[in-house]
Amino acid sequence: MTALNLLDYASVLIFALTGALVASRAQLDVVGFVFMACLTAVGGGTLRDLMLDRNPIFWIADPTILAVASGAALLVFFTAHLLESRYSAILWLDAAALAVAVAAGSGIAVAQGQPAPIVLVMGVVTGCAGGLMRDVVANELPLVLKQGELYVTCAFFGGLATVLVSDYGAAEAGLACAAVTFVARAGSMAFGWRLPVYKGRPPRTKP
Amino acid sequence: MTALNLLDYASVLIFALTGALVASRAQLDVVGFVFMACLTAVGGGTLRDLMLDRNPIFWIADPTILAVASGAALLVFFTAHLLESRYSAILWLDAAALAVAVAAGSGIAVAQGQPAPIVLVMGVVTGCAGGLMRDVVANELPLVLKQGELYVTCAFFGGLATVLVSDYGAAEAGLACAAVTFVARAGSMAFGWRLPVYKGRPPRTKP
Amino acid sequence: MTALNLLDYASVLIFALTGALVASRAQLDVVGFVFMACLTAVGGGTLRDLMLDRNPIFWIADPTILAVASGAALLVFFTAHLLESRYSAILWLDAAALAVAVAAGSGIAVAQGQPAPIVLVMGVVTGCAGGLMRDVVANELPLVLKQGELYVTCAFFGGLATVLVSDYGAAEAGLACAAVTFVARAGSMAFGWRLPVYKGRPPRTKP
Numbered sequence: 001m002t003a004l005n006l007l008d009y010a011s012v013l014i015f016a017l018t019g020a021l022v023a024s025r026a027q028l029d030v031v032g033f034v035f036m037a038c039l040t041a042v043g044g045g046t047l048r049d050l051m052l053d054r055n056p057i058f059w060i061a062d063p064t065i066l067a068v069a070s071g072a073a074l075l076v077f078f079t080a081h082l083l084e085s086r087y088s089a090i091l092w093l094d095a096a097a098l099a100v101a102v103a104a105g106s107g108i109a110v111a112q113g114q115p116a117p118i119v120l121v122m123g124v125v126t127g128c129a130g131g132l133m134r135d136v137v138a139n140e141l142p143l144v145l146k147q148g149e150l151y152v153t154c155a156f157f158g159g160l161a162t163v164l165v166s167d168y169g170a171a172e173a174g175l176a177c178a179a180v181t182f183v184a185r186a187g188s189m190a191f192g193w194r195l196p197v198y199k200g201r202p203p204r205t206k207p
Numbered sequence: 208m209t210a211l212n213l214l215d216y217a218s219v220l221i222f223a224l225t226g227a228l229v230a231s232r233a234q235l236d237v238v239g240f241v242f243m244a245c246l247t248a249v250g251g252g253t254l255r256d257l258m259l260d261r262n263p264i265f266w267i268a269d270p271t272i273l274a275v276a277s278g279a280a281l282l283v284f285f286t287a288h289l290l291e292s293r294y295s296a297i298l299w300l301d302a303a304a305l306a307v308a309v310a311a312g313s314g315i316a317v318a319q320g321q322p323a324p325i326v327l328v329m330g331v332v333t334g335c336a337g338g339l340m341r342d343v344v345a346n347e348l349p350l351v352l353k354q355g356e357l358y359v360t361c362a363f364f365g366g367l368a369t370v371l372v373s374d375y376g377a378a379e380a381g382l383a384c385a386a387v388t389f390v391a392r393a394g395s396m397a398f399g400w401r402l403p404v405y406k407g408r409p410p411r412t413k414p
Numbered sequence: 415m416t417a418l419n420l421l422d423y424a425s426v427l428i429f430a431l432t433g434a435l436v437a438s439r440a441q442l443d444v445v446g447f448v449f450m451a452c453l454t455a456v457g458g459g460t461l462r463d464l465m466l467d468r469n470p471i472f473w474i475a476d477p478t479i480l481a482v483a484s485g486a487a488l489l490v491f492f493t494a495h496l497l498e499s500r501y502s503a504i505l506w507l508d509a510a511a512l513a514v515a516v517a518a519g520s521g522i523a524v525a526q527g528q529p530a531p532i533v534l535v536m537g538v539v540t541g542c543a544g545g546l547m548r549d550v551v552a553n554e555l556p557l558v559l560k561q562g563e564l565y566v567t568c569a570f571f572g573g574l575a576t577v578l579v580s581d582y583g584a585a586e587a588g589l590a591c592a593a594v595t596f597v598a599r600a601g602s603m604a605f606g607w608r609l610p611v612y613k614g615r616p617p618r619t620k621p
Contacts, residue, residue: 026559029609031567035538035558046465051253053262055467063531117270124242132344137546137556142344144242145233153238195236258460260469324477331449339551349551351449352440360445402443 007104007174008045008058009068014097015130016041016069020076021090022138030077036134037073038066043130048105048122052112091189094131094143099182102127102155103174106162110173116163123159123177128152150188153195154181214311214381215252215265216275221304222337223248223276227283228297229345237284243341244280245273250337255312255329259319298396301338301350306389309334309362310381313369317380323370330366330384335359357395360402361388421518421588422459422472423482428511429544430455430483434490435504436552444491450548451487452480457544462519462536466526505603508545508557513596516541516569517588520576524587530577537573537591542566564602567609568595 019040023033042059049057059065105126109119128144128151135142144151158181166173187193226247230240249266256264266272312333316326335351335358342349351358365388373380394400433454437447456473463471473479519540523533542558542565549556558565572595580587601607 027611028559029564029567029611031570031609032559032611034570035542035566038535050257050464051264051267057465059535060465060528060532063529066531066535114267115270117273118267121245121273128242136343136550138559139555141346145235145239145345150236152242153236156238156241195238197234197236197239257464258471258474321474322477324480325474328452328480335449343550348553352442352446352552357443359449360443363445363448402445404441404443404446 005062007100007107009065011097011101011104011126012041012045012065012068013072014093014100015044016072017076018090018094018097018131019069019134020073021080021093022134022140023073024076024080026138030074033073033077034070036138037076038069039137040130040134041065041069041072043133044101044105044126044128045130047129048108048126051125052109052114052122054108095182095185095189098127098131098151098155098185099158099178101130102158102181103162103177106159106177107170107174110162110166111170119163119166120156120159123162124152124155127155127158127181150184150194154184154188157181157184212269214307214314216272218304218308218311218333219248219252219272219275220279221300221307222251223279224283225297225301225304225338226276226341227280228287228300229341229347230280231283231287233345237281240280240284241277243345244283245276246344247337247341248272248276248279250340251308251312251333251335252337254336255315255333258332259316259321259329261315302389302392302396305334305338305358305362305392306365306385308337309365309388310369310384313366313384314377314381317369317373318377326370326373327363327366330369331359331362334362334365334388357391357401361391361395364388364391419476421514421521423479425511425515425518425540426455426459426479426482427486428507428514429458430486431490432504432508432511432545433483433548434487435494435507436548436554437487438490438494440552444488447487447491448484450552451490452483453551454544454548455479455483455486457547458515458519458540458542459544461543462522462540465539466523466528466536468522509596509599509603512541512545512565512569512599513572513592515544516572516595517576517591520573520591521584521588524576524580525584533577533580534570534573537576538566538569541569541572541595564598564608568598568602571595571598 016037019036019038020033022040023036026032028036042065045058049055102123106119106123108126109122114122132142132144158177161180162173162177165176184193223244226243226245227240229247230243233239235243249272252265256262309330313326313330315333316329321329339349339351365384368387369380369384372383391400430451433450433452434447436454437450440446442450456479459472463469516537520533520537523536528536546556546558572591575594576587576591579590598607
């Protein structure tokens, strides 16, 4: 459980940074920074815990998590102007947080003895739901929908790695999952890796 | 329970098709298709199960549901270009899925012995929440808010049918509910049926 | 519990009014009014109850709450044209509902014996989540994100008041919380009170 808890902490910290960076783009006040940081940081894990009926949910069991997220928000509030380009900082931090969160979410489902499809779903939900909530609340185009970029797809392959490696141990599975997710996402951002997208012919119009 | 389960399967399949069609409009890759299909297909039912504290929620109890939704996504990924007009296909499929989902949701509440208002709410939530999540995530104007078209209203009358007919048997109530919902929605789309909408005079401006 | 229940009723009524006013801006039909009123009225409390694992959630335990919200929707459907300026009516009602809902949410967490951070979060969630859902569904810029206005911040300070005063009694804490929240929000709207917002220098562009 300790390794899984550490993963949860790490993803909370990094997602909180991305939430606070979105708050800096929207020029909110410091409480707004904390709100966006906490929403992004615990949104995916909260949904996971509600769906798996884990009780109490992770940040009620351990409110330190909220302190970590709030600390990240304060850090960004006072230092975001030091970043040359906030948007690319958001993207790379988000990739790291995605990798860690997918590993944490799918690992928890494995620890519960869930079957492979549920492990996959929990990896994707824990990885993608917090950032999705951040983007929906901030009225930005959700990253998960950015056309022609791998995002949900990375989480999906990360979850698949957890499923395949989980027989060899939880730590190995977590490492494999985080590595696959991050490499896929980084490859997509740096080298333009992508899956073929749907290219519909424009619908024929009736004459 | 079997009839209710079948209804859940059918609504999952059809909602998944509409989610995948929205993914085709956004030109996502195949994992994006699966994501949107699953979100739309199980979103409403997941919310219903969380609120009614049904445990485990339906697609964790039966992961086949996720396979059905993913299959629908793959089908659309390879065949959506065959549809002449994807948007009208979305609308009509959505009407069918709405009818089935309202019947499933309100039927489950009746089976739990909930009072009439909760039956109504669960019908509306199961019917409307998945499509609402689909539209919010895809950044489209939610169908439930399309001005002057019946949508939530159809779900509401469907739920009312369940309440009125449920004394005669679950199958009868499900049939009545689905029929009322679909006829109301189809009438709204084909013949322009609607309830009077709010027509406020423009607010007077202070001189 | 009675005082807390009364607070829940009051916030349901007022939030329902704001939801119905948003429905009037979107010119929905009467069922759309009821939908938006109920979503706004019970959204925050539903999320709170799911996260605190209170079972059944408050409006399933007491469906009268749905009747109150629906009644508010009908009232607005027939009388909204009497309001000179609907938007400012939404803002002021929302401030009152926020104050009451933060008091209700943080009070329930205190009654459960939760630690201070969870009390704070439950105050903010109960106060802000319903209005946030209303704005996201209606495709309006979320009030919680309005740049340079106190909103989440007011809920936060209200929750803080609950934490500080809760040793003196639940009623005193509720009153203090509602007063702090409302005064902060009213001061923000009427006198422009605000916290310093993040003012980043525009990111330097590479030469």
